[in-house]
Amino acid sequence: MKPAPFRYHAPKTIEEAVATLAAVAPEDGRVLAGGQSLVPIMAFRLARPAHLVDINGVTALARLAVDGDKLSIGACVRHAAFHKPVVDGPLGALLSKVVRHIAHYPIRTRGTFCGSVAHADPASEWCLVAAALGAEMVARSAKGTRTIPATDFFRGIMTTALREDELLTEVRLPILPADTRCGFYEFNRRAGDFALGMALVTYRVAKGVISEPRVALGGIEAQPRRIAEAEQALVGRAPNREAFVAAATAASAAVDPLEDAVTSAEYRRDLAGTVTRRALEQAAA
């Protein structure tokens, strides 16, 4: 089908964008970034925004840079920017691994990192990255700017802490220490499909045992999150199969899985354990 009519706005600066958004948000005005989720939703008439604020012409939002110990990803940075590592070390390598799981190549040339985070699909790889690594979301409106931690940001299926007049201008990821071990494992039935379940894990090894573990799951629950029970099962243990199985079992027990017409909660609970273990094994390899 064809999208319903809307008024089109193409601001050139962030100030202009948030001023326009403030004016049109009460009439269901939406931000258009890559459009790889919004446009299909409009084609299905699941969304009929009266206004679109297209931020693709705001050059300041295309910024991708290291600021101190953070990687700053502007609202117009496309998925494809991450195909090659954007920073040296484990963070750049991790992002280039994860990006290959996001839809398909021609979607990645257009869709954006921040758009994916703002859309907050439970199966979004970038939302999992943001939750796992403790990203900071920078939200700007005509009234000012605030920084929202990942633990506060994701509120449910396609629901975030962003207010309707706020533009997610930037996501900041922590640069990972050089000795950080990372693993990412996603399960779906065909390449490029939405994830049925995925895990992102990182840890460091000090004196032969695991320290600072992060275990996060996406696609399993309504929003991605770190699983404290699985992390506790890893701390202070040698990075071996017994520890990984213990973490996987803990993850499986801790989740409150989504259920849909083709995938039961029981299946997703089992999958939570499997993807956790495989991600951990990958990190150790």
Add this chain to the structure above:
Amino acid sequence: MTEKCELTLTINGRRHDIRIDPRRTLVDAIRDDCGQTGTHIGCEHGVCGACTILLDGEPVRSCLMFAVQAEGRAIRTVEGLAKGDVLHPLQQAFIDNHGLQCGFCTPGFLMLATGVLEREPDISDEDLLDVLSSNLCRCTGYANIIKAVHAARDQMKASSGAR
């Protein structure tokens, strides 16, 4: 009510002045307003890839963009591949390797592969497989499409090396 926009789309180097609603998708504008019907419309929600075109050299789904967003950008479609009567190496490879039957998905596959091979002439078989998984074909079973793109990659590399 929404206002109509006047804009110019540049398709295969030729300018098209059109007047459209902002909700007009790029693929509809290319076909209906500019008369370039080589680009096909399949699913209209970004899944099938039949409408894949090149936008400033990058493969994109033209059903997932609005035409107003493409002003000032270089659009390339299947009509721009052949040089007169001489087919593009990818077009010839699709014929030689039986990479098409009904031809509905072919323009999308050709533009996807063109964009990727121009950017990454040395792309590995594995990465090419990942790229080609973007588009759907209901006739060929994909094996011959993959064979055709491999053949075109090797030929394009050989001929660029010979120059």
